[in-house]
Amino acid sequence: MVTARLLFVSSATTGGSGRSQRELATQLERKGHEVRFVVDGGSEARPTRALYEQLSDLVARSENLPGRRIIEWIERQPGRRTRSAEIDGRLHVTSPIPQNALADQIREFAPDVVVANSLDRLAWRRVHHVCNRHGVPVVLYVRETDSLKHLEHGELPEVLVANAKSLQAALEGLGFPCSFVPSVIDMSTTLTASTRRVAFAINPIASRGVDVIWRLAEAAPEIPFVIQESWPLAPEELAEVHRRLAQLTNVEFRRNAPPGPLLYGDARVLLVPYRVDNRPRVITEAQSNGIPVLAADVPALSEAIDAGGSVVEIDDIGAWVAELRLLWSNQQRYDQLAAAALAHSRRPEIDPATIAGEFEALIEPLFK
DSSP states (O other): OOEEEEEESSSSSHHHHHHHHHHHHHHHHTTTOOOEEEEOOOOOOHHHHHHHHHHHHHHHTTTSSSTHHHHHHTTOOOOOEEEEEEETEEEEEOOSSHHHHHHHHHHOOOOOOOEEOOOOOHHHHHHHHHHHHHHHOOEEEOSSSGGGGTTTOOOOOOOEEEESHHHHHHHHHOOOEEEOOOOOGGGGGGGGOOOOOOEEEOOOGGGGTHHHHHHHHHHOSOEEEEEOOOOOOOOOHHHHHHHHHHHTTTTEEEEOOOOSSTTTTTTEEEOOOSSSSSHHHHHHHHHTTOOEEEEEHHHHHHHTTTTTTEOTTTHHHHHHHHHHHHHOOOHHHHHHHHHHHHHHHHHHGGOOOHHHHHHHHHGGGOOO
């Protein structure tokens, strides 16, 4: 078996993307590979990020001006200095601008492959450029719809992977060959014996349809709701949550905490009113506990849920309320969906070792 050094670079350490990256790395390490992470550690570092944004804007506006090379050199400096941080028991190299720390990490770690996850378009362009300059093949693992436009200007990876079939189809529709490899999900972390008493939602932000949760809670005051923070909310987002909580007596808000058995410990149904077409790991985690999912009618969500839940049109609040009340009042319907959810979570193709093997097979031709 050929083993390799793999360097993961990402702007996401919290939430599902960060956890799935780490769990994939664990499975790859069990196969003998060496893995290192260079990521945005999530610390404030606002002056550094603001400086980088200004410099990037200046570079874009100085394309044909003298002195551009000097400006580009200056742009590459913010974030080069790194720190070490332990996240979920794994040591990470962190930088507020991980793409600017990548070159030094390539020189130090000498990776055979760089794996890019959850980067914005500007960061992806820089990662691609750095890898090309150092002769290191790069894999782009697409987990969000925001990444679909990353390839428009020719920065093509050696291997393109998507964690949802809908994202794979979208990329192939744009003319880019893409493989489908679902996210690795260690379901043992969040296994629980739920009391099944609340409607549960994770990540109260606009793109995750928090507006639907508020309207649903208002329309069904007899049902208790719990909203769980995923990645730390911005001050204005947190203020809005507390404003809404003051108006609704049937909603509890829980702050971000490490995932474990308590996460789904009282969930009867998981609500996923996402306004983005991605495949969140929370669906599989809930289903592994026999918890049905009620989600927006979005391709990647429907794909992830299968028969273990229901989908409704995102802004049809009447349909949301009707389906939610059915899951409270019709025990036979609930038991059918719960059993289907559990069965769906146990299908062999989402076994973590199997997924890591599929990913390994795709990137193995890139090993030196």
